[in-house]
Amino acid sequence: MGGQGAGVACTFPFFRDSQIALAIRPQCEGLRNMKNQIRYGAGTLSLAFAMVASPSFAQIQPSEQNTTDESPATTSSATGEVIVVTGSRINNPNLEQSSPVAVVTDEEINLRQAVVVDDFLREIPGITPSIGANVNNGNGGSTFVDLRGIGPNRNLVLLNGTRVVPAGLDGITNIDVIPTALLQRVDVLTGGAGAAYGADAISGVVNFITKTDFAGMEASATQQITEEGDGSIFRGDLTLGANFEDNRGNAVLSVGYTNRNTVFQGARDFSQFNLSSFTGAAGGSSTAVPTVITVPGTNSGTLQVSPDGSSLVPFYAPFNFNPQNIFQLPLEQYRIYGQANYEVGEGAEVYAEGLYTQSTNRTTIASSGTFRNVLTTPLSNPFLNAGIRNQICGFDADANTAGVQRLFSQAECDAAAVATDPSDPNYRTADIDYGRRFTEFGTRDNEYETQLFQFKAGIRADLFSNLSFEAFGSYGESEVDSRQSGNGTLSRLQQSVLSTNPNTCLDDSNGCVPINLFGPAGSITPDVQAFLDVGNSGKTETSLLQGQAFVSGDFGFAFPGAITPLSVVAGVEYREYTASTTSDLLTQTPGEVLGNGAANPDSFGSYDVKEAFGELAIPILEDSFIPELTLLLGGRVSDYSTTGTEYTWKAGGTATLFDGLQLRGNYQKVTRAPNIGELFSPQVTGLDNFDADPCAGAGPVNNADLRAICLAQGAPTASIGSIIVDPAGQVNVTTGGNPNLAAEDANTWTVGAIFQPSFFNGLSITLDYYNIKLTDAITNPTVDDVFASCFGADYRTAPTGSAASPACTAIRRNPATGNLFGNVALTPGIPLTVTNQGRIETDGIDLVINYRREIGFADLNLNFAGNWTNSNTFDSNQDDPDNLVFECAGFFGTNCGSIIPEFSFVQRTTLGFGGADVSLLWRYIDGVDLERSNFNDAGQAPFLDAYESIDAEHYFDLTARFDVTESFEMTVAALNLFDNKPPIVGSNIGSTSFNSGNTFPSTYDPLGRRYSVTARLRF
Structure with missing residues (x-):
């Protein structure tokens, strides 16, 4: 990866109504000072509530609408209005609706009373909930958007047409940094847009457009709270703007503050206890209190310290981790955004914008502990009582082999119990696998502080009457600092366990304090916590330098059958990405930070890309036997400095068959080069989710071939028959980058119609079909795929395979217990290597209906936006015709991640009464079933029948807005009006990121009824 960019975006020549990007690489200095100069500027003002923004497709916007390079606009001589064309850089009114674009206006955002943009984005049909405020375990301090459910790395996020510096190595934008208060609208192009916008736009583009001519003052404050009295959210904003120089220029500044409080899973009845998806009974983790113990090298099985602490008994008390986990992440954010534009001459304008955000959020998960770490323990440990010590000494090395001696004889055991000096010949130690929660430490907290700034400057101008030019440069940096507490360290834990005196350790350096792993809750003292929990930290830094320059206009002549001239745009673009992660030694050491999953070694990478692009709009027919026929071409x-030369192209257009009916369509060939994380991330072992292991239980005892496979994977002989599946449903996996990756290819196409009948005033209908196919997709296999490759498709019921198969020996087990979980430094688990072998396909239909009319006593507005996903499939090996293909549309489970319903919609009914509005939002999520996999198709799903399907869900939000005075407005609302509770499926179905608290909180509302009020003052 290249060095951190030190350059600052310079001011480049720009020209109104132009678009084609010139690769510019500014080398100016000084922008870095911006983030020190724009520090906190936040007020305490904004109570914004709002109903789901009913998406509508691209439409004519008022003349004050912002015009950007990525959402070009032109002024219609007939109407004097700005026509926004999303999905193309051509300024041609005939392309006004050439691509399906959901438009969320500022009015809709205010009705929704959104605190962050994810509040309304993820409820648009066709957008799959991604990492956000309801994802606790697996959230790295950012919020992402996922169009069409094919990954947040395959859609592009823009601010006024410009890419925003990403949040990490994967090149994905944290949408929490978007300045919500100043948004004029949000364009969501839910179809391929690679030819117009470049890489990462396979599934579409989200373009946030801010107001450019704001004049006056607006102060707003929003307060939300749940009916339970928790989950308080406050947002305040102050925006100041003014026109100057006889309206030749405008400047605006907006500052804001947000404070969102935590909601714990223990605060809701349905999530107080961790429920097993297999039985429906309360369950939990095998890292528990009292301690869970296995003695490697013996057939001890999984035992637990008895309630009275006198002996080891069969595992009986899993740890309920739900109450300490959270449904709503806390967030505190300060933000400032400013922009200015100035007309330096007739037809020429310079502009600039700057963004700075500082936000702090925190994930909170259940208490740390020793998650089945094997610790060398003296038999003279002062907390090890005689009963438990005798059991440990007496376990046979192999119960199936006659005549094998016990671990220690009774005499050795008795002598070792009083041998406190390692030099004593009677001193003995045992390697013991411990599962003990450090509940005395409280929770594991990871605080993320994000600081992001970005600056952009440019110029746009008319070159000739039919040709214009625009150019800009932009530079941004993001820094995410993470600080962890409540974990403890493995090396200090081992040092603490190696004690033979209750007051001192054998190695008393570092202020070592002996730990009691055999006692009940409360037996670990504050002094032990102070010794073990030393804290750890890390940092992720990214930068993005970009520049564009382009010309656009027309050729001055038209086809014989047309009136509008041929339009053209051509330009160049340059981007340079850098990203790095750094952390302390504890964080970099595998397994050292207890309960931390994967280590985070330092990493560094960079790449740049030089691009040239062009578009051509060819009006074929106008005012002929059909009103309009236009062809759009682009390339x-x-x-790329990493993968070489890639090509993207598109062909599409519109046809108006008669007034009120227009057909539209686009076909695109798109490529996406691998990002820094996919290329350069180091190999690390962390955690994933699964619920079966062919080597668990008695299977390998009775099947010699299966036994051989388990042994070849590193299971010790004594563990056969005693291997278990983690009760928490987790499994170790090893992932990392691959510097040999190539670009992935996609074919995307959309075809649709717009119906605006003249005989039915106020009605508009859009219907669009989309189809996205990715080949050579950069993906990881699923855990299910890896098991099936080794043990066969029917591995749950009839496992097969060969001990010599590379697919089997690639799986590496815990060398002490044979399990697929435990110390990540010793148990690589399942290899999930990223490759270009994936295939992803999705297709479906979007339907939008808008109707507006006066009904005498009120203005009636009806809006409907629905999505039907016909299919959403993932194949981890496109070259293997027998490989399992996962269908995720209408299904949920571990392999499918976030839920993608087959059908979903939002419908809003609004009645306007002059200075007041009443609006009811109805949101529908179709029912889903347990995912089809190699075990469910055979009817062998082990889960409780009641948990294998989720019924359709209906949510209703009621909002009222009214003008108190000419300049003061109030909005009140009840969200989840009928207090619907989320569906319960237990904790084992689905990934930990999206299945949490026995449900899927990113899809279904876990908070219950909420109330919101917003006050807005304008001058």
């Missing part, structure tokens, strides 16, 4: 050539 882009990209030179």
Whole structure:
């Protein structure tokens, strides 16, 4: 990866109504000072509530609408209004609706009273909930958007047409940094847009457009709270703007503050206890209190310290981790955004914008502990009583082999119990696998502090009457600092266990304090916590330098059958990405930070891309036997420093068959080069989710071939028959980057119609079909795929395979217990290597209906936006015709991640009464079933029948807005009006990121009825 960019975006020539990007690489200095100069500027003002923004497709916007390079606009001579064309850089009114674009206006955002943009984005049909405020375990301090459910790394996020510096190595934008208060609208192009916008736009583009001519003052404050009295959210904003120089220029500044409080899973009845998806009974983790113990090298099985502490008994008390986990992440954010534009001459304008955000959020998960770490323990440990010590000494090395001696004889055991000096010949130790929660430490907290700034400057101008030019440069940096507490360290834990005196350790350096792992809750003292929990930290830094320059206009002549001239845009673009992670030694050491999953070694990477692109709009027919027929062509050539030259192109257009009916369509060939994380992330072992292991239980005892496979994977002989599946449903996996990756390819196409009948005033209908196919997709296999490759498709019921198969020996087990979980430094688990072998396909239909009319006593507005996903499939090996293909549309489970319903919609009914509005939002989520996999198709799903399907869900939000005075407005609302509780499926179905608290809180509302009020003052 290249060095951190030190350059600052310079001011480049820009020209109104132009668009084609010139690769510019500014080398100016000084922008870095911006983030020190724009520090906190936040007020305490904004109570914004709002109903789901009913998406509508691209439409004519008022003349004050912002015009950007990525959402070009032109002024219609007939109407004097700005026509926004999303999905193309051509300024041609005939392309006004050439691509399906959901438009969320500022009015809709205010009705929704959104605190962050994810509040309304993820409820748009066709957008799959991604990492956000309801994802606790697996959240790295950012919020992402996922169009069409094919990954947040395959859609592009823009601010006024410009890419926003990403949050990490994967090149994904944290949408929490978007300045919500100043948004004029949000364009969501839910179809391929690679030719117009470049890489990462396979599934579409989200373009946040801010107001450019704001004049006056607006102060707003929003307060939300749940009916339970928790989950308080406050947002305040102050925006100041003014026109100057006889309206030749405008400047605006917006500052804001947000404070969102935590909601714990223990605060809701349905999530107080961790429920097993297999039985429906309360369950939990095998890292528990009292301690869970296995003695490696013996057939001890999984035992637990008895309630009275006198002996080891069969595992009986899993740890309920739910109450300490959270449904709503806390967030504190300060933000400032400013922009200015100035007309330096007739037809020429310079502009600039700057963004700075500082936000702090925190994930909170259940208490740390020793998650089945094997610790060398003296038999003279002062907390090890005689009963438990005798059991440990007496376990046979192999119960199936006659005549094998016990671990220690009774005489050795008795002598070792009083041998406190390692030099004593009677001193003995045993390697013991411990599962003990450090509940005395409280929770594991990871605080993320994000600081992001970005600056952009440019110029746009008319070159000739039919040709214009625009150019800009932009530079941004993001820094995410993480600080962890409540974990403890493995090396200090081992040092603490190696004690033979209750007051001192054998190695008393570092202020070592002996730990009691055999006692009940409360037996670990504050002094032990102070010794073990030393804290750890890390940092992720990214930068993005970009520049564009382009010309656009027309050729001055038209086809014989048309009136509008041919339009053209051509330009160049340059981008340079850098990203790195750094952390302290504890965080970099595998397994050292207890309960931390994967280590985080330092990493560094960079790449740049030079691009040239062009578009051509060819009106074929106008005012002929059909009103309009237009062809749109586009292409882009990209030179990546990592993968070489890639080509993207598109062909599409519109046809108006008669007034009120227009057909539209686009076909695109798109490529996406691998990002820094996919290329350069180091190999690390962390955690994933699964619920079966062919080597668990008695299977390998009775099947010699299966036994051989388990042994070849590293299971010790004594563990056969005693291997277990983690009760928490977790499994170790090893992942990392692959510097040999190539770009992935996609074919995307949309075809649709717009119906605005003249005989039915106020009605508009849009219907669009989309189809996205990715080949050579950069993906990881699923855990299910890896098991099936080794043990066969029917591995749950009839496992097969060979001990010599590379697919089997690639799986590496815990060398002490044979399990697929435990110390990540010793148990690589399942290999999930990223490759270009994946295939992803999705298709479906979007339907939008808008109707507006006066009904005498009120204005009636009806809006409907629905999505039907016909299919959403993932194949981890496109070259293997027998490989399992996962269908995720209408299904949920571990392999499918976040839920993608087959059908979903939002419908809003609004009645306007002059200075007041009443609005009811109805949101529908179709029912889903347990995912089809190699075990469910055979009817062998082990889960409780009641948990294998989720019924359709209906949510209703009621909002009222009224003008108190000419300049003061109030909005009140009840969200989840009928207090619907989320569906319960237990904790084992689905990934930990999206299945949490026995449900899927990113899809279904876990908070219950909420109330919101917003006050807004304007001058």
